[in-house]
Amino acid sequence: MSAQPFLIFPWQRPFLPDLVDTVEKLTHGQPGKALIVVPHQRPWRYIVRIFEERGYAGLLPKTVAFSELVALWRARAQGAAKMAANPLDQGALLHQCVRGLAREDAALEARFAKMDMARFLPWGLRLASLLEELFIQGVEPADLAHLEGEVTAPAAALLGALGRISRAWRAALEERGWTTPGLEQFLAARGAARIPPLLQPAAERPVFIAGFSVLSGTEETLLRALWRAGAHVCLHTDPTVLEGAPHWACAEQGAWLRRWHARAEPAVPLTEAEAGHEPRREFFAGYDLHSQLEALAHDLRHTGGGSTAVVLTDSALLLPVLHHLPEKDVNVSMGYPLARSPLFRLLDALFTLEEGRAEDGRCYWRSLLHVLRHPYLNMLETRASDGEVFALRDGLRRMEALVRTGSRYVDLPACLEECRQQLPATLAALLTECLETTVGALHEADTTAGLAAWLGGIHGFLLAYGGDVWRRFPLDAEALFRLMRHVAPELAHNALAGEVFPPALLYGIARQLLERERIPFEADPLVGVQVLGMLETRLLHFDRVFVVDATDDVLPGNPAQDPLLPDSLRAVLGLPDARRRERVAAYTLHRLCASAREAHFYWQEGVSHSALFDGKKLRSRFVEGFLWQAEQERGALLTPGTAPLRAAACEVRQSPAEPVSLARTPGLDAAMKAFLRGTLSATRLDAYLDCPLRFVWETLCRLKPRQEVNEGDDPAAVGTCLHAALRALYGPWLGKTVRKGDITGAQALACFQEAMAQAGLRRLLPADACLMLEASVPVRLQKFLEHQPEETQIVALERRIDADLILAGRPYAFTGIIDRLDRRDGLLHVLDYKTGGIKRHDPGLWTDSPFFARAAELCARVDSAGGAPDAETMAELDGAFEALRERLPSMQLPAYVALLEAREGDAVGDAALVELRFQGKEHPLFGPLLDDELASARADCKLALALLLRHMEHAPRFDARPDAHCRWCPYAPLCAS
Structure with a gap:
């Protein structure tokens, strides 16, 4: 038989029914005599269904996938391989081949002669993949020299010996009786002239080559041998290929005809209506995958009937899509990634x-x-x-x-x-x-x-x-x-x-x-909604097509970065590059849509980097082409949000910001009164000053914050370590007078290093935080010593002090631990070390007699009420409390002053926060007050405490105080809810 003309099946019509008609026609009603060669086995199920629907009873044509064709071709070869080598086998064998060639190649020797298997295997697997692709394309590579500036040095060494490695690789495979799928195709193509009898075209056994669009090298050789022997090549493509001016997505089919010097003729007549057929295209731009799936579910419910295909550009979309389909009895013909x-x-x-x-x-x-x-x-x-x-x-x-x-x-x-x-x-x-x-x-x-x-x-x-x-x-x-x-x-x-x-x-x-x-999924039934990937649509026809996530990164897709052979060098070896892969994807999509009645495209728009669910992408360049075509037909640009270009929209309403608060319930009231009857501490009072609502969650409700390993800085552990270091530093001076210079920076650093070792900070803190701490603490300690007074007597270190205080006529039990107690000028001075930030108080507070007089009057009025204060009194109490917390953000030093006076009996000169974070300075509570002013300020400390405690006892609501501390507050989610 001589070479047959190519049969052109117009892509405006379904391919497989027309192919079956042609097979019946050329076999004179006996399709069982025919052999059909297809790229994969999926079309066979549809061909069987077509014959079944037509009521045919008889032998069906034999369908052979290309992989089966290669197996038949190789079955006649002598000395067929015994075992298929998996990638690890290939990597091991390539290691031997490269090391053998390195004895006579300086570049290979420098890079790979002493490289063990563990270091070579990543390169070996890439090299095996490249050699496999070369086999599939039927290419016998040559050495590629002088690529040092194009790829890395190891890749340049391998490519420089690629031809020799390929020959050694084939010899090693044959010696061991191993094979690979690519090698099988390569060897079959070398024996293409010897067509197996089962594949030999004959008048009584016609052979049809159907469904191929862009050929690999071995496909080209084997299929051309069949065509020359009389096989019919059936192309489902743009019928204008007969005129030499096909659609751009069908350029490869036109090149195929010219390359084989083949004639072409139409397989079926095309009516005028069919020739002008264009599917109704709808577009939907979403902001994420979920918005696409919502639109998809809506369109599936409200569009017309007929065969339906939901085409997924990424197999990872499968389960989310299945959850959104209105019909659950669907046909899934794609594999889900393990x-x-x-x-x-x-x-x-x-x-x-x-x-x-x-x-x-x-x-x-x-x-x-x-x-x-x-x-x-x-x-x-x-x-x-x-x-x-x-x-x-x-x-x-x-x-x-x-x-x-x-x-x-x-x-x-x-x-x-x-x-x-x-x-x-x-x-x-x-x-x-x-x-x-x-x-x-x-x-x-x-x-x-x-x-x-x-x-x-x-x-x-x-x-x-x-x-x-x-x-x-x-x-x-x-x-x-x-x-x-x-x-x-x-x-x-x-x-x-x-x-x-x-x-x-x-x-x-x-x-x-x-x-x-x-x-895999069971690919049944063949009717109704079918969910499949883009490659699975080859040869198939659907009335309605829904393409999900039609973004440029997957349709046509971006080539993966290959450190061995970049895309720019693939054409040098005769391998398909990104442009050829794009043409294959374009043909697959345009062929699928050409015969459809409806085509719907969904994508998400935004920046180019993306993730599956919450990223933003760019719409496919193929979709851009369809949009441009629609704009040409309308003569105007498409406006997002109007048909056919719909866009996701969501209504955003402004929610008024309301202060978060918690009403005082009987339970909370009882818990607060029980708390006030217990032993109080300045730390708890400061928590209420910072945020009453957090105080309620933590102290009254006793909600435990989530316990989790701290992977970042640990300010509490660092503070404890510095406190321990200063206690050890001043321990030998307890009861003695210390003058500036008596304690050196080296002594302070030694105490800190010992405390750091005992606390295990090198194990607890991240390495960078630990290095910064070890570098900064010596400087901080030196500045702390420089800001110490010329002379002071150390009275106590970390003294626990308990006392009952009478505050505005009411008794309260208090406790506290004073970091350091000095005697200066005959008066006691309280020092409290702070390793974090310091909350500064208003220096003018202690000379504001009207404020404290008002506080005393309010406390008396609240107590005289006998129960809950009236609204006016409560409003005044709220105002006084707010003024107090703004002017005195911490009750720690006032509480220590009151406790010392009640317990020690000695006059207290001042109290100060020692800021260790930067300069090591002392920040006094009272400052330069005269004797009478100092005595009044000490009394006012008790009034400040009394005002706070009365507010805690009677406030009708516990309000949140949003501030910087909300960022690390463990109860912030409760406020958000």
Whole structure:
């Protein structure tokens, strides 16, 4: 038979029904004689359905996918390969080939002669992928020299010997009886002249090549041999290709005709109405994936009937889309990435835990929590001998509580032992088995074979204690199946199974193998709504097409960065580059839409960098083309928000800002009165001054803030350390007089270093915070010593003082700890160290006699009321309290002054906050007051305390005081709610 003319099937019509008609016509009503060669097996199901709908009873045509065609071609070859080499086998073999060539190549020798397998394997896997692609394209590469300025030095060395590596690689594969899919295609193409009898076109057995658009090198060779032998090439394309001026997306089909010097003729007639057919196109610009899916669900419910395809540009969209479909009985014909499954998240969390271990083997606490919180582990359970059921989640929650209240790095065996002591024996045994199977066994695995055994242990553990859970979650069960039938065997049986690898590389290999896996769906039924990927749409026809997430990063998509062979160098080797991949994507999309009745496109707009759910993207350049076409037809630009270019819109209402407060209920009133009857401290009073609402949450309601490991700076620990250092520094001078210069900076630094070691700050603080602390503290201590008085007597250090105070006629019990008590000029001076910021008070407060007279009068009026004050009195009390908290933001020093006077009997000269954060200066409470003014100020300290306590006792509401402290307040979420 001679070469047949190409049969052009117009893309305005469905392809497969016309193909079946042509097959029946050329076989004279006996389609069972025909052989159809297609890119993949998916069309076979539709061809069977077409014959079924037509009531045909007889033999069906034989359909062969291209991979099966290659297998048939290779079956005749002598010495066929015995085993398919997986990527790890290929990496091991390439290591030998490169090291062998390095003996005679200086560039390879410099880079790879002494490189062990662990360092070579990443390059080996990239090189194996490149050689596989060269086989598929039918290219025998040559050495590419002088690429040092284009790629990295190791890549330049490999590309400089690429031709020799390819020949050595093929020889090594043949020597071992190994093969790869690409090599099979390459060898089949070399024997293209010997067409297998099952594929040989004949008058009584016509062969149809259908569904191909852009050919690889081996496809070109094999299919051309079939065509020359008489096969019919059937192109579903723009019919203007017959005139030599096809649509730009069909340029490859036109080039195909010219390259083979083939004639073309129409396969079916095209009516005038069909020739002018254009689908009704609708566009929707969303702000995220959820807005797209909401619009998709609406359109599916309100558009016309007919066959429907929901086309996903990214397989990660599958589950979100399925949740939004109005019809649940759908046909899913694409695989779901195993990397998106909970199983992968469990394995990845364990890999991350191992990669983040400290040098002493301790585990990073956040990584451990990710493992302990995984849903797979939390749904496992076991039964004791008496039938009692124990849920593993109870043990995991107990362990989580220990981890969250511990340090940044967890001693896992010690933590497990502590947790075991708090659990029943059966549950403790299950928790131990869980951690040994997941964490312990992975820590011991250092080869791919060991990693495969670890995966088997996890698989067995989940099945043993999961019960019927896996029957209720088939997607997860299928993920477990593919883990043990695909990933684990590939790790266990390869040429590198016994090679010891560092953890990062070992887990990287496992992640790559897991990310390659897809969880398949049963592709039934073939009617109704079908969910499929862009490649799965080849040859198929749908009345309604909905393309989700039509953004430029996935349609056509951006080429991945390849450190071995950048996209700019691919054409040098005859490999398809980004432009060719774009033309393939363009043809697939335009062919799908050309025969559809409706085509809907959804995307999210915004900046170019993006994530799946909350990122913003750019619409596809193909969508831009469709929009431009619509604008040309209308003669005007499309306005977002009006048909056919819709846009997501949401109504935003301004919510008035209302102060957050809590009414005084009987319960809160009782709790407050109980608090005031107890022993009071200046710290608690300051908490009320800062924010009454926080005081209520923390003290009256006793809500405990969330306990969690502090990974940043720890101001409280640093403050405790500095207090301990100053206590040790002044300890030898207790009861003695200290003069400026008696204590040196070196002594102060030695005390701080000792306190720092005892507090373990080097373990508690991040490395950068610890370095900054060690660098800044000597300077701060030196400035502190420089601002000390010329002479002072140390009376007490960290003295606890308890006393009863009569405040405006009412008794209250107080307690406090004074950091340092000095005697200066015969008077006691209170010093309180502050390592953080200092709240400055109004210096004029202590000479404002009218204010304190008003405070005394208010306290008396409130007490005389006998119960709740009237509204006018309460309003005045609120105003006085607000004035007090603005002018005196801390009650600590006034309380210490009042306590000293009541307990010691000695006159108090002043009190001061010692600011250690910057200059080390003392900030006095009273300042330069005369004797009478000083005595009055000490009395006013009690009035200030009395005013605060009366407000605490009678305020009808507890208001929040928004300020900078809200950023680290543990109760801020309560205010937001």
